[in-house]
Amino acid sequence: MEEKTLKSERIYEGRLVNLRQDAVVLSSGRETVREVVEHPNCVAIVAIDSEDNVVMVRQFRKPVEGVLLEIPAGVIELGEEPQQCALRELEEETGYMAGKMERIGGFYSSPGYSTEFLHLFLATDLQRGSTRPDEDEIIEVVSIPWEQILGLIVAGEVCDAKSIVGLFTVAFSCEEVKK
């Protein structure tokens, strides 16, 4: 099934994403072109405090022209381990330091056109620190009781893939951990 690359043309190199066009040959012998968005790998964190609240963030997302309610997440920096990144991003975005940061999964966000892979973490044993958002991030931190979370997903109030995957994963696999 593999698609062999005949030629790769770099279209754009940007701040967060690159774009390239790969001319490929399919296993059928047919040739076609694949557009590939190169995006760095990321972490996403389901953070649950001692009172069973999920720590989430609200921020404006330009591509969708709206404010979304999401779990904290961010790009893994050069040389950084996913777990380090998860600890850093959680603290920067929400002000919480996690005593325990456990990897509970990983997934591609849009494998049809993007290279992005997200490592999913469960953060517990939270201590309050101070937020240090990136200069171009304006983030509101919101704590939501765990028992309301699935209702928010069903109602479409939580409507981005990484948050839904993260929260469902915790609901399914880690019910005992979050207690």
Place this chain on the structure above:
Amino acid sequence: MEEKTLKSERIYEGRLVNLRQDAVVLSSGRETVREVVEHPNCVAIVAIDSEDNVVMVRQFRKPVEGVLLEIPAGVIELGEEPQQCALRELEEETGYMAGKMERIGGFYSSPGYSTEFLHLFLATDLQRGSTRPDEDEIIEVVSIPWEQILGLIVAGEVCDAKSIVGLFTVAFSCEEVKK
């Protein structure tokens, strides 16, 4: 929290994706640049046959250089309703016609950099037709017993966001429907 666009520059117009750079001003007054991948909206379909198997597809995904096991999905064409698209894509990719195609959710795949929104459907009452994959798609259809699905997600065998969201959504909200 809104980010007002000062200037929008189109970088690339492609077959599947476009790319633009938006110069924006944050509510803080600070100016920055957002890279936006424009991707058409899509459907993704959890299709369950009368024997409680989930109909999935395996295909090579160039951006991640590997074969992934996913739920059927595809791009909504111009003038097409999401439900029409779900019926069409399911039949084209898997050969199954669905007697019932119910919308069970919707989500953004990567709202930090992509406009893509996916409508999620549950397909039941399946009748076998014939596949008609796109000329540049090589797809293998796989039927997987429902009771193995959550194990495949936990094991990382199903590792793309739309498939995980779709399957978890059915597991949670529609347990009764799939029976």
